[in-house]
Amino acid sequence: MANLTLVQAINLALVQEMERDDRIVILGEDVGVNGGVFRVTEGLHKRFGGHRVVDSPLAESGIIGTAIGLAMAGLRPIPEIQFEGFLGPAYDQLCSHAARMRTRTRGAFTVPMTVRVPVGGGIHAPELHSDSPEAIYAHQPGIKVVMPASPYDAKGLLLSAIRDPDPVIFFEPKRIYRAFREEVPEDEYLIPLGQARTVCEGEELTMVSWGATVIQCMQAIEKSGRSIELIDLRTIYPFDMETVAASVRKTGRAVVVHEAPKTCGFGAEIAARIMEECFLSLEAPVQRVTGFDTIMPYYKLELEYLPEADRIVMAVEEALAY
Amino acid sequence: MANLTLVQAINLALVQEMERDDRIVILGEDVGVNGGVFRVTEGLHKRFGGHRVVDSPLAESGIIGTAIGLAMAGLRPIPEIQFEGFLGPAYDQLCSHAARMRTRTRGAFTVPMTVRVPVGGGIHAPELHSDSPEAIYAHQPGIKVVMPASPYDAKGLLLSAIRDPDPVIFFEPKRIYRAFREEVPEDEYLIPLGQARTVCEGEELTMVSWGATVIQCMQAIEKSGRSIELIDLRTIYPFDMETVAASVRKTGRAVVVHEAPKTCGFGAEIAARIMEECFLSLEAPVQRVTGFDTIMPYYKLELEYLPEADRIVMAVEEALAY
Amino acid sequence: MPIRTAFKTEIEHVSILDEHGQFDAKLGAGLIPDGDVVRLYEHMSICRHLDEVAFKLQRSGRMGTYPQNMGQEATSLGAAYALDKTDWMVPCYRENCGLFWRGLPMEYVLLHWMGDERGNAIPRELFCMPLAIPIGTQMLHAAGLAWAAKYRGEKQIACTFFGDGATSEGDFHEAMNFAANLDLPVVFLCQNNSWAISVPGKIQCSAPTIAQRGLAYGMHSVQCDGNDVFAMVKVVRDAAKRAREEHRPSFIEAVTYRLGDHTTADDARRYRDQAEVELWKTRDPLIRVRSFLKERKLWNDSKEAELRERAEREVSAAVQRAEGIEAPSSNDVFDHTYATLDPQLLTQRETLRTNSLGQESGRRPSHAQSGGAH
Amino acid sequence: MPIRTAFKTEIEHVSILDEHGQFDAKLGAGLIPDGDVVRLYEHMSICRHLDEVAFKLQRSGRMGTYPQNMGQEATSLGAAYALDKTDWMVPCYRENCGLFWRGLPMEYVLLHWMGDERGNAIPRELFCMPLAIPIGTQMLHAAGLAWAAKYRGEKQIACTFFGDGATSEGDFHEAMNFAANLDLPVVFLCQNNSWAISVPGKIQCSAPTIAQRGLAYGMHSVQCDGNDVFAMVKVVRDAAKRAREEHRPSFIEAVTYRLGDHTTADDARRYRDQAEVELWKTRDPLIRVRSFLKERKLWNDSKEAELRERAEREVSAAVQRAEGIEAPSSNDVFDHTYATLDPQLLTQRETLRTNSLGQESGRRPSHAQSGGAH
């Protein structure tokens, strides 16, 4: 048991799983000698060699496309895409191939790979280093989408993702890469994909979030002084509607918080599903506190864009006053 | 005034607008001599020459990326992507550049282009020729998304799209390319982007759809014998929430219908917004009749996947019985 | 030396049995045993027949869009012959002849074009990838498959097939570049058939050869007559050896021609001269092998008649198997999305519905506090 | 002739003023007037100083991540000098020197790295595109810009800049291929600085030269010493002429070196030998021009001291302008998304909220039939 940051927890999971399973190959830009631009793969190249930790050419479609081949051949590739803004060139390989291979071949070929991707804003990075595209991949059947909000969860979810027989996009919220530490067991533990975590219980309102904004939600709950149940989805697809619905049936009100733009963000799905499953319990419309329907600004304005605690508190108050 | 199919209406709009505006350049795979695989650009190469109607190399990112350059230089490119399944390789140029150029340069550079893309299922085509990715682009700020459901609308919307100062994806539902004819005026008329069309009025329930499923909705309304108000969104982003909300406030019930998978489809946004804006009028949760959260099947099973009239009728009955 | 030469190279063109039936005895010596030439010819003829039958199936509404392979049989067949049975074949959709040689039953390809995923449920021991619909994307999978073999220290390689049009896609470049720079055992085989639907070769590559695309990666690159099964066997065998022994990829431009329309949905008369087609008919890969065999007394008209019958028998049996398969069930829409279906997918599968009430079997949700006050 | 040569070529390397100060009088004759050599040297020195200042701004928290250009000044500057003032420059992010020569005020670049979009609001009459963050994507825009010029019958061309790493991206290939096959007046200028962050050149291109990437497209391709401003001027001038007069694109590999870290977020000592850096310091583009000028009595220490002062003055004025700009307003988050904002965006802008009640200003929607019965 050690007190680790999210970066360290992921690094630990990678090391342990690579020791356990020699089918794992890590590939991506700067993941080798340099240990990744966020140092998530630090030490792996030295420990496992250039055979298993591979600095690839600068080409995201190439990284995902070759990883698909590796996976179809029975290996367990863990490609890294350096920033979520550079998933774009890999979109086609992910959605036209990785997501469809099992269906297309009726299971003869499958793509067990875990794509690691730093995600989200708040670190004063340049353009296209601060986006949140989780909804895009949640809309693509055949892919799973995971986003941890704490070091402990990161390790347990990453191990489940790696062992999952289907392609998983593992989004790592870079704003909390090193924001805080948490006890992370040395021993192996798995957090099943598709299970949310109830961060804190409450009676007046249900708050649903994932990734870095879980922290903003906790701040907002603190500030508001209300009895709020906070649910960290952890897995975006498949998502744990049971936990969300049970909570909303209890509280009658919900606020969903995410960084991505509002329109067709994953908050839309959560809101629509809450309506579908908890209609008669709902005392107010589900509130969405999200990024605006605009381009994520360069960093001078990024805090105007991101849903911070105050904006969340206002939505809570309005839902409660409804 | 002539009785035209959707294909013919689009062709007419292209011809007339190219006559009017010599900044228009059409580019794409097989759009020239062959007139496009659906014959939408038939006759244009002959009429306007290879200078303005250009058979491009087989590369979708290249088509959109060069079109962005053409547009930034002040032309009005109309690239065609042969099928929506091949938008994937162009995703990055669309979302990282076309959508962001105005924001990034504070308006110094803009991307006035209209990307024409056949969309949707139901024509017994091979894999990746039957998808419906409108939600993906609706989630991307900076892009507009249009999908006509009739020949008349197709002409009027396409002219608006071409003249719009921002990038527009113009999805053409291939299932109704030649399914029926409609009177289409020879004279110029514009249908503003962002305005829905009320196909028929009704009192008991509001049905919202776009593209080819508008036809399925009409069949369902016929079958159900109910008084249903059908709204064809026409523009997916920006969408005409005012018309939708006014209708739902009147009827108290809503069903949204689309071909794309349910999770994070555009129906989620519509459902969530209806809840936000019409909460106190809602008598039942908004129903979504959509594609399943699975890969669009090869064509033997495509009609099991697509929302056909019977499935819509069931949702209507359930909403009304709620 | 202010201007010096930094790089110098040339691209070779290989031909062994040419369109006039001329056979290069030196290059061709011992390349393919006579008995195998007979088998290759028979195989090509059967595939040609399948093509004709498939065309008719489409026209009579028994099959969807189908891309004829006619005229290009020698290319994929020569490759399949030159490869080991456990080398990966990573096709596009015009490689029936090579895939069938490998052992893929014909009904798989038919099923695929009949709109049935079971056509791609290819037994793994055949080492054939499913047909690739999005152009240019499958070469990256070939690079990954080859990489996995190398990673495991196996002698397996991958050979991937694609058209001239496919070389315009970014993924082609990335696959070539990964293979060259990471030393992956891949054979990249471009079937240059002059057209990508209606777009002529010069729009895809205005360089004198497509083969020289490989120079960008420092890759061994060669052009050959793709309608010459001997040349195909030679260049693929050389490339396979290079891959297997040195982990070096190669690029092959096989010059061939699509004698039919692009697919049954296409009408090639709209954009190409019939004279060009007629010229290429004289270069048909079957014709030259038949005269080669006849000259050597390995073939005659009665064998031809027998073959004709065999082709009809085999193809119609395949069609029967493809058409005889039980209809897929609606469960098939769901069951292959993930290894295990999540609750939402299970509900969708059970109800065949997506709307919320359907999910609760038409009943009011039992949990509802009736008449919630708002 | 069963094996014949289908294509044959070589790639030249051009150098004029080499790292030892050797000047090739024949190639260099009349290339750049002496007075301009002085101006180019002064300009490079000022840019170098900006780089140092920017580094310090980042370290002291006054600027975000910044990519130093140090060591690569001659490449973009030689190009900018060789181009016409109305030719498009389509940069990546290591072309400060060329962009400033064109006339881009330094504060634009500073503002960009200070996280302010106004740094990319480049006056159109400068014919400079904004800095490109996603690697490899901007070459396609250059192809489109050049195409537009050709379409209108103008003599304008486009020159686009990118690194060695960028040549691994699919978009690079598509841009080169479009330009070659559609005859677009583009100059593709690769700044091969040996590294893409921590990844060495051989992982991006294992061929003997990057220049030969152009052979794939039948494009005129050349390698040159990118630290030699004379060589740069020559090869870009030749390429520009080819583009302007024949509508033919060219590919240039300029061999240079990144003397600094990749960006201020990087620590290059983790992955590269200091010895390599020391070697390249001797090849610094500034040093050789200074000795060239000194040898010809065009430069001396007092001029150097004056230049130092001028650099400090100009750079600190630019920093002041960048830092002195008024803070952006929250309206700026919205106002540039579309030419006209739709109702939903207007509401978001007005309320600075996305939740539904915020949208209706905290009041119950006025339309609500109070107590709707369900």
Ligand SMILES: Cc1ncc(C[n+]2csc(CCOP(=O)(O)OP(=O)(O)O)c2C)c(N)n1
């Ligand atoms: C990514 C993508 N874009 C477009 C298409 C539509 N399309 C199908 S086949 C084809 C032409 C392919 O040409 P080529 O690669 O030369 O192969 P050929 O058909 O000639 O064998 C096109 C454009 C596609 N399937 N995939």
Ligand SMILES: Cc1ncc(C[n+]2csc(CCOP(=O)(O)OP(=O)(O)O)c2C)c(N)n1
């Ligand atoms: C599409 C994309 N992938 C990854 C990155 C992250 N990244 C920024 S710079 C860089 C290296 C670029 O190398 P090169 O093209 O050689 O240019 P240099 O920085 O050496 O000038 C990488 C990988 C990016 N910006 N864009």
Ligand SMILES: [Mg+2]
């Ligand atoms: Mg072809």
Ligand SMILES: [Mg+2]
């Ligand atoms: Mg570099």
